[in-house]
Amino acid sequence: MANRHEAADESRRLDRRNLLATIGAAGTAGFAGCGGQGATEPSGSADSDSDDGGPFPLSVRLETGGTDERIRMVELIAESLQQTGYFETEVETYEWNAYLDRVINPAYQDNGYLPAIGLSGTFNPHSFCNPIHNSANVGACCNLTGIADPELDELLDSARYGIEVAEDSRLRAETYDEIWRTLAEERYTSFVHFGVETAVSNADLHGFAMWPFPEGVFSYGLFSPQDEQVAWIDGERPAGDSDLADLTTGGTLTAAVSTNPDSFDPPHSSDTTSTIVQNLLFEALVANDAEGNVYPWLAERYELRDVRDVDRTVYEEYMRPAGTTAEGAVDVDEQVIVRHPEDDPAADDEVRVLLPEDAREAAADGTYGMWFRYELREGVEFHGGGELTAEDVVASYEYYENSATAPQTFDSVLAAVAVDEYVVDVYAQVPDAEAERELPGISVLSADQIADVEKGGIDPREGVTPVGTGPYEFDEFVDEEYLEVSKFDGYWVESRGVTDAFEWFDGPDSFPDGPVIDAVEVEVVPDDATRAGALRSGEIDLTYDVATATLEDFDDADGFLVHAVEAGGYDYLQYPLNVEPWDDPRLREAVNHLIPRQRIVDNVLNGWAEPAWTPIPRIARGAGTTDYEALEDAVGPLNEYDVERAEALLDEMAAEYDEPS
Amino acid sequence: MTAVLEVEDLTVRFYAEEGVVTAVDGLSYRIEAGETFGVVGESGAGKSVAALSVLGLIDSPGRIEGGEVRFEGEDLLSMDESALRSVRGDGIGTVFQDARAALNPVYTVGEQIAETIEHHLEYAPSTARDRAIRLLDRVGIADAETRYSDYPHEFSGGMCQRAAIAMALSCDPELIVADEPTTALDVTVEARILDLLAELADEFDVAVQLVTHDLGVIAGTCDRAMVMYAGEAVETAPVEELYYDPKHPYTAGLMSAIPRVGDDDDRLPTIPGTMPDPIDPPPGCRFHPRCPFAEEACTRTDPALVDPETGEAATLDDDRAAACLEYTEGLSGGLDYSVEVAGGTGEHVEKAIDEREEGGSDE
Amino acid sequence: MSLRRFVVRRALSVVPVLFGVSVITFGLFHLTPGDPVSQLVALNPDVSAAEEARLRERWGLSGPVWRQYLAWLSNVLVGDFSRELRTGRAVSGILWRRLPETIVLGAFGWVFAIAIAIPAGIYAAVNKGRFGDVAARVLALSGVSIPNFWLGLLLILVFSLYLGLFPVLPPSRLPLYHPETLRYLLLPGVTIGTAAAASVTRVMRTSMAEELNEEYVTAARARGLPERTVVFKHVLRNSLVSVVTLAATLTAGIVAGSVVVESVFNWPGLGSEFVRAINRREVNVVMAITLVTAVAVVLANFLADVLYAVLDPRIRYD
Incomplete structure (x- = not known):
């Protein structure tokens, strides 16, 4: 059965849901308040000391929160760093709610601290690299330390968007392989383990x-014919x-x-x-199996009818101006489908936006990225009576506007149009290799029920019985x-x-x-x-x-x-590369070698996790690499716990430090 | 005349950390039906302990170790608890020193009296109530019916004591043991209470054991009296003889220590010294360290209670007894004191002494 | 004065206390930094400033503090405790549903405590210095020392899992007054009541031991009353005053204990709701429960005052 809420991470806005989903699922708050565990206080800022060993011992402050297990993981990492003698570590922990706020805190771009977070990825390999590394996500979730690598950005975008990858999955996998190689070289982050x-x-x-x-x-286990479950x-x-x-x-x-x-x-x-x-x-229009393959479900069949080589500027003529608020939000009542990529609500007083009605117009005019047609089955009953028709599907998409999950939905969906009683066309904004999974990723609700309630009003406590298929x-x-x-x-x-x-x-x-x-x-x-x-x-x-x-x-x-x-959950550490000496990739590589992944899995999680030797877990292997074993061989050794290698790199750095800049 | 109470050779010891205190040592006395019997002595003489042990109300660390307490012929000390309880309150009533403290503050006075009546006489509650009201009235409490429902803290000290007396009388006892009943009251109230007690004793024909340290109280109300010192009885006599012809130096000393109206002396005569240490009493006569007439013999022998005329051991039936070697082996110095009666009934006194001398045996 | 007048006067004096309680409750929450709206905004950063201001108005969080207080108070007095931030549901609904659960649990705990403690205290006092007394005091000390969550889990382990006498989860389909539900309450009741029982036992014992030395006890015995009457009719009533004092303060302890006990036993009362609301920063819920608890304690003390007057007539003169 479809897991439509394996939400996309490639939203450009705060992907709170993901964060909350991970954190919520992994358990509630860890410790209250701040505990300065680990070693001595760092001296003032986390910039390097001018000590004898060059920048070493380097003061390092790791920050985390959320679950007890993540906190212990970070403490183990801190201890490992501390024991080499090259680092003076300190661990700062936050209670759940405070942690949430800190996770989008732009301070991490220049305070030099190492944040450790947990995220949840999906079948989409993009969810394991884009939210963290794409410069578009700076100040949002989850590019905390301000990674801005234009080449990497381009690679990331091209791995998912564009006609070529939308049509050629092998090309897509190859692009990801290149991304993994680049990330291994740059080492902007260290994945610790997969959940x-x-x-x-x-x-x-x-x-x-x-x-x-x-x-x-519960739902998968009860009945999933796609896996004969x-x-x-x-x-x-x-x-x-x-x-x-x-x-x-x-x-x-x-x-x-x-x-x-x-x-x-x-x-x-x-x-x-x-x-x-x-x-x-x-239920949804499609369903996934445990490997991420997509099957028609409420739709009897679907097909990709057309792909156009466009980007979001193509909707310019359909866009309207809208005001912005002091906080940098777009001040408009309706759902913003697309915001003009060249406009910035934070900087501009006015931006151009595409609203739902205009989006439908654009689609009708043939302006779209992709066009999927879904043919619904006949005779699908709703609880309490009524038959599923295209009207229900379109009403459901509308119901998703301006909701908590709108960002995840409307970063890919352009419009949904009922063609016939049982035929729905859903358009994607741009050519997107994930569109097949993303576009139909909504729960299909009853148009009648939607008409009866206010937004968010399907609540049995208010007397409204939820109606589904x-x-x-x-x-x-x-x-x-x-x-x-x-x-x-x-x-x-x-x-x-x-x-x-x-x-x-x-x-x-x-x-x-x-x-x-x-x-x-x-x-x-x-x-x-x-x-x-x-x-x-x-x-x-x-x-x-x-x-x-x-x-x-x-x-x-x-x-x-x-x-x-x-599963798709992963914990990772992000390096403050804008702050010296973290801009030196050797330091990052060295620290990466000092992360005791296996020990963490064994001791902190009692073996109930997978060390992240590779950047993607099993669920993303389908689309995320051409050859998993080759990937393992290539990047695995870079993630091994290797104190000697780390020290060699650190020594190299120390030696150079004394040279005048 | 039959004895209502006969105490024979009563011994009570307290086992304290510091040692064993013999509070009462071989005490014997009798009380006749209807008579008011006084027990007098300084604090610590053992008077209250003796009174309480009559009813078996001695708690640990105290223990009644010997003797018999015969009430209407039956030994209370060998009775089982439930038999003893049926005597308490019914056959023997008690009046305590602090009347208000002896009443339960959370129940009304009338309730407490009625409770006793219901328990012993098995009256119905309303009948018991009526009887209690009548009793309250009889003891001089005005407006008895309203007062029935008052709490002890709403009664004055004197009224509390009257109520206590009413409670003691409630089941028509044969004997009332009153332990210093007026000590806590002021003098005018005291007088009235004593009068009341005397009246009621007469009216109800009840014997009273009146324990006090106040010789004046004895004089006013008692028929016979016993003087106690350090746990022992030192003299027993009918009250007039006790006052006008004390046979024991201690009694004489007590008498002289009473302030009298019209006295010219600047200082009150006292008996030098204090009561002996109860754990370690002096050898021989316990009074000898303070006795102006003590001789060597007194340090060796503890005199027994004897008939001063005959020198023979006193029995319970003897009205007159004293514990001094003078009356047994005789003291070389003798007892050199005399009683002067200032003004008033000198004749009367001489007559009483003459009568006695005539009636008594020769030495 | 009469008991009735006393009760009325005491009842009147409760009103200013309740008023003070409301001021303090309100003040505490408004002194803490941040308010519900800033919390909401943190969760939804696209809330515009204008919207934020509008929200503040709607939630009554604008304007001077005293006006906010009066608005809040006037709502509270008609039973409106505002709404949950996250879901918009009325807090009073939550209170209505959960208050009886906590009250019943608390009552169980209380009854258990008193039922154990008074006989134990009497027994210990009457047998003072002997083995029974020592045993009772050792048990009382243990009861006070054992942390209630540990005791709760231990009871579940022994009685639910090993012995199978009670279910682990409360029977949620049944109404509160159903015998099965009430039976389930035995374990949580014991858990909550144990510490209370321990304290009450000690006070009962001390109080009674003191009273047994009083003159009226000897006098009562001198009147030939059976020991049973002396102890249970005369002494007990005098000893209960200290116990009543303690029992009133126990109310607060029982309410506090219910927080932990309800979590352990999955009992849907105010205690577990309190924890949940704190974790989720649901200020309105937390305030409402605080207020309700404070009121409960005030009422408990009032009842204690009334009981004093009933027990001891001397007190009516106050």
């Missing part, structure tokens, strides 16, 4: 598998080697989440738990306590039969036509210990977000299964 999504279930739940993103933890409940037999032949229907899955699902309104929510439950109720429909929600959903009788896949519904399906005949579990109860249990206890006592069947130490216990215990999959 692993885990969940624990008891032996009643059979056939469960993990989706690499937390948002799909289905889960079922069988109290008689313990889960272990479960075979599809043993599938039993019925039962209720009791799952637990760690925070309250605050919203049932897909575009107007930004926290992971809300998305988790929304994915049970809503998904396999489960909303039953009951008691805020902060539990949510109940039950199987939707009129679920379209079931009505049709899975083999008839999906041309691409080539699984066995015995594969069920819909999820077989009758109902899902989601309990809200914020306390980690209590949640683990409830799993242990059998009061819940499934939960995620279990502390790594407890994961070990469950792994060893009978009657429980730990599910893990390498």
Whole structure:
């Protein structure tokens, strides 16, 4: 099932959602207040001391926050640096909310501190390089230290945008390989490790598998024909080697989440738990499998009808002037589809923007980057009645305007137009290799429901029952306590039969036509210990977000299964290259060699992570490289923990330092 | 005349950290039905302990170690707790020194009286209430019915004591043990309370053991009295004889120490010295260190309580007894004191002494 | 004076205290840097200055402090505690739903504490110096020393996981007054009540031991009243005054304890809501719960005053 909220990172604005999603999923606040851990205070600024060893020992201040594990990771790195004797390290930690603010803090461009952050990437290899390295993201998320490498910028853009890569995936992969090489040379950042999504279930739940993103933890496992994935409940037999032949229907899955699902309104929510439950109720035009391949879902078929070699200036004639605010925002009520690339709201009083109506006009005129046509199925029922038509899809796109997730949607979508009762054309602003996955990345809502509510008003607490096309429909929600959903009788896949519904399906005949579990109860249990206890006592069947130490216990215990999959989350360290001596790539390379990646994974995360020997995790390997093994061989050694090599580089620098500048 | 209370050879010890205190040592006395019997002595003489032990109200670290306390023939000390409890309040009533402290501050005075009545006499609450009101009235509390519902802190000291007396009388006891009942009251109130007590003792025909340090109180109300010193009885006598013909030097000393109206002396005569250390009393007669007539023999022998006429050991039935070697082996110096009665009834006194001398045996 | 007059006068004196409480609560939150709107803006940097000003107006955060206070107070008095920032939902709704849960939990804890502590204290006082007394005091010391989250987790471990006597999660589908729900409250009630029980035991013991030395006790015994009556009718009532004092201050402790206990037991009360609101910087919720808690403590003290007067007639003269 589509994970439309593996949100794009290539937004040029604050990609808060990503940040929040990672941080939210990884657990709430670490320590309160500032703790000066590690070594002695740096002397004044973090600029180099004029000491005997040249710039060494160099005062280094690392800053981080968010989760306990990230903080410990940074402390280990600081200790590793400290022990060489070349550095005097200090670690500053922040509570979650403060950390969030600091992450977009432009101070990092010249204060010389090393920020350590966690982000979440997607199937799109762009999400592992662009937000951090593209100069367009300076002062936003997440180019904190002000990396401005025009050649790199060009490479990044060309890896995703442009007719060539939109049409040729091999070219795209090659471009990324070049990017990885460049990044390895420059070493602007150091990726430490990739996260692993885990969940624990008891032996009643059979056939469960993990989706690499937390948002799909329940929905994917329940029914995903694209991977022949289905889960079922069988109290008689313990889960272990479960075979599809043993599938039993019925039962209720009791799952637990760690925070309250605050919203049932897909575009107007930004926290992971809300998305988790929304994915049970809503669907999208397409779906992904665990490797990132795209399949038609609510659309019976789709095709890329046209690509044009344009950039965003092509919409100039359709743009209107708009005022700007003192804070550098565009002062207009409607959704800004495109802002003229040459205008800067921070600097100018007036900018040119493309608004939705004009965007539609442009598309109709043939001014677009790409044109996808989606042919919807007939007879897809909404919960509570009504059939899915093109009108619902177009209304859904409109509903996404001016919402919390608008930035992620409208950085690629130009317009969505209903051609026919069951045909929708969706246009991309520019040729974009990710458009196939990005454009249809919205939840399809009911036009009737949208008409009835105000923006953000799909809320059962206000008496509005969410209506979607998904396999489960909303039953009951008691805020902060539990949510109940039950199987939707009129679920379209079931009505049709899975083999008839999906041309691409080539699984066995015995594969069920819909999820077989009758109902899902989601309990809200914020306390980690209590949640683990409830799993242990059998009061819940499934939960995620279990502390790594407890994961070990469950792994060893009978009657429980730990599910893990390498995911898109990654923790990294960014170097203040605008501040001496960090402008010297040898220093950056040396520090990179001093990051004890394996030790961090083993000690801090109890083995539940993957050291980042390469710049991309498994999920991005499809589109992100031509040959993963070659990539490993090329860049792997540069990330190894090598004190000698580091010291050699540092000595070299120290020796040169004394020479007059 | 039958004895309501017979205390024989009562011994009470306190086991303190510093040592063992023998508060009461071999004490014997009797109280007749209807008579008012005084127990007098300085503080620390053991009077209150003796009074409380009659009812078995001695708590650890104190222990009643010996003797018998016969109330209407039955030994209270060998009774079990529940039998003893049925005597307390019913057969024997108690009046304490600090009347207000002896009342529970959170219940009304009337309730507390009624409680005792309900418990011992098994009256219904309303009947008990009526009886309590009548008692309050009888002890001189005006407006008894309203006062029934007042709390102890709303009563004056004197009224509290009256209420306490009412409580002691509530179940028609045979004996009331009053432990310094007027010590905490001022003199005018004291007089009235004593009068009341005397009246009621007469009316209800109840015996009273009146413990006090005040000789004036004894004189006014008691029929017979016992003088205690350092845990022992040193003299027993009918009150008039005690005053006009004290047989024990201590008694004489006490008498002379009383301030008298019209006295010309600048200084009050006192008995030199203080009460002995209760843990380590002096050998022989306990009074000898302070006795102006003490001789060598007094340091060796602790005199027993004897009939001063005959020198034979006093029994419970004897009205007159004293504990001085003078009356047994005799002292070489003798007891050289005399009682002068200033003005007033000199005849009366001589007559009383003559009567006694005539009635008593020769030495 | 009569009990009734006393109660009325005390009740009247509570009003200025409540007023003071409201001023302090409001003042505390307005002295801290930042306000709800700046928090909102931090989350959404595209909020324009004009919008920010408009938001401030809407949330009543503009104008001089005293006017803000009066506006806030007048809303509070009609039950309007403003809204949650993130979701826009009425805070009063949250209070309504969660207050009974916390009250019931607190009541359990309280009842448990008193039910254990008073008999234990009496037992210890009556057996002063003997083994029973020592045992009671050791238990009391342990009760006060054990951190309540540890105790809670331990109880869950033993009674829910090992012995299977209680569920780990509260039965959320059932109403509060359902016997199953009430049964679930035993463990959290014990957790919350233990520290309270310990304190009350000690005070009860001391108080009673003192009273047992009083003259009226000897006098009561001299009247031949059975020991049971002496202890439970006469002495107990006098000893309870100190206990009532302590019990009133316990209210605050129980409310504070509920924060931890509700998290551990997943009990949907005000305590866990308080933590959540703090983490999310939901100022209005935090203020509302603070105010409610403060009011509860004031009321508890008022009740204690009334109880004193009931227990001890001498106090009515105040």
